Amino acid sequence: MERNERIGLAAQRMRTYVEQGQTFRTGAVKRVPARSYTDPDQWKAELELVFRRLPLMLAFTAELPRPGDYKAMEVIGLPVLINRDKAGAVRAFLNVCPHRGAPVADEGHGNCPRFSCKYHGWTFGRDGRLIGISDASTFGMVDKAELALRELPAAERAGLIFVSLTPGAPMDLDRFTGGYLEDFEALGLAEWTWIGSRQIEGANWKVAFDGYLEGYHFAALHPDTILPRTPSNRAHYESFGPHLRIGFPQHRISETLSAVPREAWGEQENNGFDFARVLFPNVSMFIAPEITQVAQIFPGPTPDRNRTVLTYLRREPIRDEADRAATEAAMNFFRDVTYTEDYLIGMAVQKGLQSGAHDEMLFGRNEPGNQYFHEWLDWYLQDDPDLPEPVLQRVD
Ligand code: FES
Numbered sequence: 508m509e510r511n512e513r514i515g516l517a518a519q520r521m522r523t524y525v526e527q528g529q530t531f532r533t534g535a536v537k538r539v540p541a542r543s544y545t546d547p548d549q550w551k552a553e554l555e556l557v558f559r560r561l562p563l564m565l566a567f568t569a570e571l572p573r574p575g576d577y578k579a580m581e582v583i584g585l586p587v588l589i590n591r592d593k594a595g596a597v598r599a600f601l602n603v604c605p606h607r608g609a610p611v612a613d614e615g616h617g618n619c620p621r622f623s624c625k626y627h628g629w630t631f632g633r634d635g636r637l638i639g640i641s642d643a644s645t646f647g648m649v650d651k652a653e654l655a656l657r658e659l660p661a662a663e664r665a666g667l668i669f670v671s672l673t674p675g676a677p678m679d680l681d682r683f684t685g686g687y688l689e690d691f692e693a694l695g696l697a698e699w700t701w702i703g704s705r706q707i708e709g710a711n712w713k714v715a716f717d718g719y720l721e722g723y724h725f726a727a728l729h730p731d732t733i734l735p736r737t738p739s740n741r742a743h744y745e746s747f748g749p750h751l752r753i754g755f756p757q758h759r760i761s762e763t764l765s766a767v768p769r770e771a772w773g774e775q776e777n778n779g780f781d782f783a784r785v786l787f788p789n790v791s792m793f794i795a796p797e798i799t800q801v802a803q804i805f806p807g808p809t810p811d812r813n814r815t816v817l818t819y820l821r822r823e824p825i826r827d828e829a830d831r832a833a834t835e836a837a838m839n840f841f842r843d844v845t846y847t848e849d850y851l852i853g854m855a856v857q858k859g860l861q862s863g864a865h866d867e868m869l870f871g872r873n874e875p876g877n878q879y880f881h882e883w884l885d886w887y888l889q890d891d892p893d894l895p896e897p898v899l900q901r902v903d
């Protein structure tokens with residue numbers, strides 16, 4: 508089905524949910540063992556079979572638009588360097604010098620014609636090749652061609668940059684993204700502006716991620732921030748492979764949709780309804796006209812902790828100083844709300860799960876995004892491609 512038509516149908520469903528006090532529902536309540544959020548073996552399996560194996564959406568085109576732009580970041584303990592080479596192609600490396608292991612670029616964003624190692628000053632090209640050994644005549648014979656940065660599979664599509672943390676791993680993005688890239692293509696994401704990033708920390712990565720997958724908690728947890736715009740427990744879900752597009756109707760959806768012809772409903776994002784776009788296993792992107800917040804939730808150093816990178820994008824570039832100041836304030840506001848409203852409860856949830864009070868947690872029929880996410884996670888953890896893939900099914 509064509510994108511606008513599909514969004515138009517989603518809009519229609521969202522409107523019905525608001526008018527009838529309903530929401531997308533699966534066929535049954537799902538139970539997940541509490542220990543899957545605390546068990547070190549499960550956590551290690553998630554790192555090995557999911558985070559090290561799947562293409563991870565680690566950066567946006569907007570973060571490194573020009574040749575020489577780079578982004579260095581840590582991902583599940585691995586130092587990663589993503590950069591755009593002279594020809595404009597994106598490449599990724601482990602940010603580790605082949606001499607004695609130091610990083611060749613500082614964490615964060617920058618632009619440079621070549622990388623220079625912090626420790627003894629060896630230099631590397633944007634293609635990762637070793638260019639220069641400091642005081643080479645004293646060092647001894649080595650084959651420079653063998654001493655490149657270790658490259659990671661990377662691909663840039665529709666404004667998104669995917670990296671696999673395993674050198675040489677195959678990356679079949681068409682299959683993995685399940686037709687979702689067309690949606691990002693239509694957003695014109697590759698032309699947007701990166702306006703900044705923030706970091707927060709919280710509980711087990713799945714405790715945090717669960718919070719991005721449902722709107723059932725809006726009334727209780729976000730009465731002053733989200734609820735004024737968006738009703739609680741009214742949401743529509745669409746799947747693309749393991750990924751989701753979650754439609755959250757606004758209170759005014761009936762009014763808004765009534766004011767435009769039915770054929771145009773597919774173009775009304777942010778005018779009556781909003782979408783959270785979820786990329787498995789760990790990215791949630793909420794587009795709003797003022798500012799777009801993207802959360803990348805990474806497992807932290809231990810099973811009970813996550814590190815979340817919040818990346819902020821906008822369609823229009825920054826206009827002037829006043830605009831810059833306003834966007835800085837907006838980024839801080841969104842970070843603070845995410846932290847104080849969602850991440851603090853997440854840390855309390857983590858304690859609760861570790862207390863042994865209950866063996867299982869429940870995901871209601873009205874929490875389909877969580878059910879689907881946990882089904883896919885289990886599918887990957889079983890590591891058997893012959894098992895049937897999870898299906899998202901609405902049951903009224
Ligand atoms: S560790 Fe990089 S130059 Fe020595």
Ligand SMILES: [Fe+2]
Nearest residue numbers: 718724729849
């Ligand atoms: Fe929330």
